[in-house]
Amino acid sequence: MTDATPDPVTDLLEATPATAYFWGRVAGDGDLTDDAVIVRASDEQTADALAALTGADEIAQRQTARESAHDSSIVRYDEEYELTVVGAPAGRASAALGLPQSDAPGGYRFDAFSEQYRQLLRGLLEACGTICFRESSGSVGISFVHDDDQLLRTIQSLLDEIEPHVPTDDLEESSSGGYWFGLDDDADTEALASWLYAGSDDSGLYAADRRQKLRRSVERATGRETGALS
Numbered sequence: 001m002t003d004a005t006p007d008p009v010t011d012l013l014e015a016t017p018a019t020a021y022f023w024g025r026v027a028g029d030g031d032l033t034d035d036a037v038i039v040r041a042s043d044e045q046t047a048d049a050l051a052a053l054t055g056a057d058e059i060a061q062r063q064t065a066r067e068s069a070h071d072s073s074i075v076r077y078d079e080e081y082e083l084t085v086v087g088a089p090a091g092r093a094s095a096a097l098g099l100p101q102s103d104a105p106g107g108y109r110f111d112a113f114s115e116q117y118r119q120l121l122r123g124l125l126e127a128c129g130t131i132c133f134r135e136s137s138g139s140v141g142i143s144f145v146h147d148d149d150q151l152l153r154t155i156q157s158l159l160d161e162i163e164p165h166v167p168t169d170d171l172e173e174s175s176s177g178g179y180w181f182g183l184d185d186d187a188d189t190e191a192l193a194s195w196l197y198a199g200s201d202d203s204g205l206y207a208a209d210r211r212q213k214l215r216r217s218v219e220r221a222t223g224r225e226t227g228a229l230s
Contacts, residue, residue, distance in 0.1 A: 004204035006053040012037075012089045013096055013112075018053055020116035021205040023097060024123020025050065027108065027151060031096055032101040037085040046126070047081035048208045053205075056083040100148070108154040117162055119205060122196050124155055126207045133217040140189040140217045143182035145174060152179050159183075164191040188219050190226065197229035 006018045013019065022039070024033070026048075030039040030144040037054075041047040047059050060082045093099050098107030113120045125145070128151075131191050132141040144155050152171055167184035173178045183189065193214050200206040 004202060005015060005049050006204055008055050009053055012054065012085070013015060015112045016115060017116050017199075017203060018121040020113040020120040021123040022050065022053055022111075023093065023099070023113070024120040025127045027099060027106075028124045028129075028146065029117050030124055030127070032099055032103055034091045034158065035086060035090055037093065039085075040127075041081045041082050041083075041207065043207055043209050044081060050083055054055060054083065056085050058063025059083055060201050066101075074194040097115045104201075105182060106148060108151055110154065112160065114155075116198060117158055118198065119203075120204060121155070121158055121162070122206060123201070124158075125196065126210045129210075131210065131213050131217055133220050137185070138221055139173055139185065141182060141212075142187075142192075142214075142223045144188060145178060147178040149179040152181055156181060162195070164188055166192050193218050193226075193229055194226070199230075203230040 009016070009018055010023075011019075012022060012077055017126060025041070026037060026039045032038075034090055039050060040049060050056070051059055055163060062080055062082070072169065090101060094104070095100035096109075098109040100106030101113065110117075110120060127143070128144055128146045130141075130143050133139075134141045144152055146152050149171060156168050156171070166187050168186055168187075169182050171181045183192075197211055197214075200211065211229050215226060219226055
């Protein structure tokens with residue numbers, strides 16, 4: 001873990017690595033109301049980094065129940081941290097980025113972050129992605145889960161544009177009522193993991209628990225130490 005924290009941002013819609021990560025987190029596990037942006041994190045380190053970035057004064061902590069996307073009978077209870085950023089960014093983000101606001105549907109336009117897809121996808125993975133080690137095949141399983149199929153189709157398009165190229169499976173309905181897709185079995189998850197977390201130590205923009213789980217899964221799949229993803 002690192003003590004690095006992002007510098008405060010005066011304009012959250014300016015295209016920077018920090019804002020790309022922030023809006024990835026919001027799109028994957030957040031909400032836009034009429035006058036606020038709400039973003040959630042599963043660990044305190046990430047919540048503190050997001051608060052430092054946005055200048056949010058309060059972090060609400062609660063325990064949440066989450067159903068498995070693949071088996072709704074499996075429920076896990078997680079700590080959750082919620083930040084609220086009040087003011088103009090909500091309406092501007094909806095207009096500029098196509099994020100859904102209140103009950104309006106989203107269009108998801110992330111072209112402004114074309115130079116920051118690494119950080120955007122890192123935020124999306126940590127917000128609505130799942131990581132596991134498949135014992136049966138000895139491989140890393142990475143999937144994205146969300147109630148909005150349009151967001152998932154957008155993530156598929158982003159993954160198709162990056163290098164290393166990451167093929168994905170078709171979108172499917174989940175048992176919990178939303179949608180999900182996984183990376184193709186032939187996807188180079190080691191290369192993707194290294195690409196996603198390059199520079200994360202310096203920026204402080206990452207969830208330590210998710211990065212560690214991904215690293216350990218890759219090491220089990222490859223049978224060798226990869227070193228910390230950083």
